Amino acid sequence: MKRKVMTEVRVLLLESIHADAVARLEAEGYHVESVRNALDEAELIERIRGVHLLGIRSKTKVTASVLAAADSLVAIGAFCIGTDQIDLPAAASRGIAVFNAPFSNTRSVVELAVAEIIALTRRLTEKNAGMHNGVWDKAADGSHEIRGRRLGIVGYGNIGTQLSVLAENLGMHVSFYDTADKLALSNAHRCASLEELLETSDVVTLHVDGRPGNAGFFGAEQFKRMRPGAIFLNLSRGIVVDHVALREALESGHLSGAAVDVFPTEPKGRGDEFKSELRGLPNVILTPHIGGSTEEAQSDIGDFVANKLAHFVREGNTTLSVNLPGVALPQQEGMSRVVHVHINTPGVLAQVNSILAEHRVNVEGQLLSTRGEYGYLITDIKSGFSDDVLDQLRGMEQTVRLRVLS
Numbered sequence: 047m048k049r050k051v052m053t054e055v056r057v058l059l060l061e062s063i064h065a066d067a068v069a070r071l072e073a074e075g076y077h078v079e080s081v082r083n084a085l086d087e088a089e090l091i092e093r094i095r096g097v098h099l100l101g102i103r104s105k106t107k108v109t110a111s112v113l114a115a116a117d118s119l120v121a122i123g124a125f126c127i128g129t130d131q132i133d134l135p136a137a138a139s140r141g142i143a144v145f146n147a148p149f150s151n152t153r154s155v156v157e158l159a160v161a162e163i164i165a166l167t168r169r170l171t172e173k174n175a176g177m178h179n180g181v182w183d184k185a186a187d188g189s190h191e192i193r194g195r196r197l198g199i200v201g202y203g204n205i206g207t208q209l210s211v212l213a214e215n216l217g218m219h220v221s222f223y224d225t226a227d228k229l230a231l232s233n234a235h236r237c238a239s240l241e242e243l244l245e246t247s248d249v250v251t252l253h254v255d256g257r258p259g260n261a262g263f264f265g266a267e268q269f270k271r272m273r274p275g276a277i278f279l280n281l282s283r284g285i286v287v288d289h290v291a292l293r294e295a296l297e298s299g300h301l302s303g304a305a306v307d308v309f310p311t312e313p314k315g316r317g318d319e320f321k322s323e324l325r326g327l328p329n330v331i332l333t334p335h336i337g338g339s340t341e342e343a344q345s346d347i348g349d350f351v352a353n354k355l356a357h358f359v360r361e362g363n364t365t366l367s368v369n370l371p372g373v374a375l376p377q378q379e380g381m382s383r384v385v386h387v388h389i390n391t392p393g394v395l396a397q398v399n400s401i402l403a404e405h406r407v408n409v410e411g412q413l414l415s416t417r418g419e420y421g422y423l424i425t426d427i428k429s430g431f432s433d434d435v436l437d438q439l440r441g442m443e444q445t446v447r448l449r450v451l452s
């Protein structure tokens with residue numbers, strides 16, 4: 047196979063991906079086919095031939111067998127946060143880049159947390175339930191302003207930091223605890239220990255990630271450490287909290303309220319019953335894992351992932367790819383760009399450059415990055431080189447995939 051620059055780019059989008067993504071990809075001149083539902087493995091194997099870009103959400107499984115049938119695929123866009131549904135190592139072994147949208151719904155989670163902090167601090171859930179039952183309870187007892195109260199954020203990442211800024215703007219004092227070294231934003235106070243945060247906060251909210259060590263890390267001992275009358279929120283991962291212990295802390299009156307969006311086991315589909323120890327408690331807000339579910343977040347995910355795919359096709363840039371090394375090299379006019387995915391072993395760069403030198407091809411720009419088993423090399427060279435160069439690069443023992451972009 048000689049020089050092969052992608053002329054017509056075929057895109058297959060499954061699971062009703064947002065119209066903004068379709069528009070963005072069509073604007074690149076790609077031929078986009080949209081399918082409403084997820085496809086099962088056999089159907090996807092049938093449809094994947096000749097497709098250059100595949101877009102999915104959480105329901106489509108991209109298995110090693112699907113990837114083996116994908117004769118033209120260069121990248122997969124997961125138009126969601128998680129990528130467990132894709133066989134990432136199998137994709138990397140074929141030089142197929144996978145992108146997702148890790149930050150697109152953080153603002154939505156933060157806004158829900160703010161709404162819940164205010165609702166619980168004002169005991170709105172109980173007032174609302176009372177009114178629907180004909181009870182006019184105008185009492186101020188137990189209702190507070192959030193201004194001047196202390197918010198304790200556990201996990202100061204993308205979501206925790208945004209919440210920190212918004213909560214301070216609403217007049218709250220903010221403390222945080224993170225296992226990693228994190229810069230305190232604005233006036234936020236960094237706690238030396240989780241215990242310090244629990245003992246000093248009026249509201250404790252969890253925004254930790256789902257690493258295995260976090261399973262069950264917040265239980266009876268942590269609830270006991272919290273201030274009497276404090277409020278608890280979890281919009282991070284269901285597995286991190288012991289819900290039996292949370293129920294006890296609420297029933298005993300030690301905590302005055304809670305909001306929980308994520309659960310250790312969640313119903314698979316719409317019709318399935320939601321089961322939880324937390325059902326039926328007053329001043330507890332339960333939501334069906336909707337922290338990141340807004341139309342704005344969906345639109346942002348569509349735009350973000352479509353952009354990543356377009357940049358990858360045009361420039362070969364892999365910034366924020368979840369399975370290939372991240373490389374971004376600014377493109378220069380009049381250059382051919384050669385992208386080389388290879389097995390990460392010593393001497394690959396030297397071998398590539400010696401092939402180029404042998405053919406008197408001058409390197410105008412070059413960037414290499416490695417990640418585990420694989421290396422990703424972008425090389426810009428003046429157009430007009432012979433096809434032997436590409437044949438020799440493709441013939442290298444370590445070559446996984448070679449793409450010529452212009």
Ligand SMILES: NC(=O)c1ccc[n+]([C@@H]2O[C@H](COP(=O)([O-])OP(=O)(O)OC[C@H]3O[C@@H](n4cnc5c(N)ncnc54)[C@H](O)[C@@H]3O)[C@@H](O)[C@H]2O)c1
Binds near residue numbers: 223253263338
């Ligand atoms: N409810 C929803 O719909 C929804 C939507 C988006 C994200 N999330 C979840 O929210 C969580 C936070 O997301 P993010 O994008 O901010 O993640 P992130 O990776 O940017 O931040 C997580 C932070 O938690 C810290 N951390 C991890 N374990 C800790 C521990 N035991 N104690 C203290 N700090 C700890 C990490 O060092 C990191 O700074 C994730 O679990 C994510 O899955 C939920």
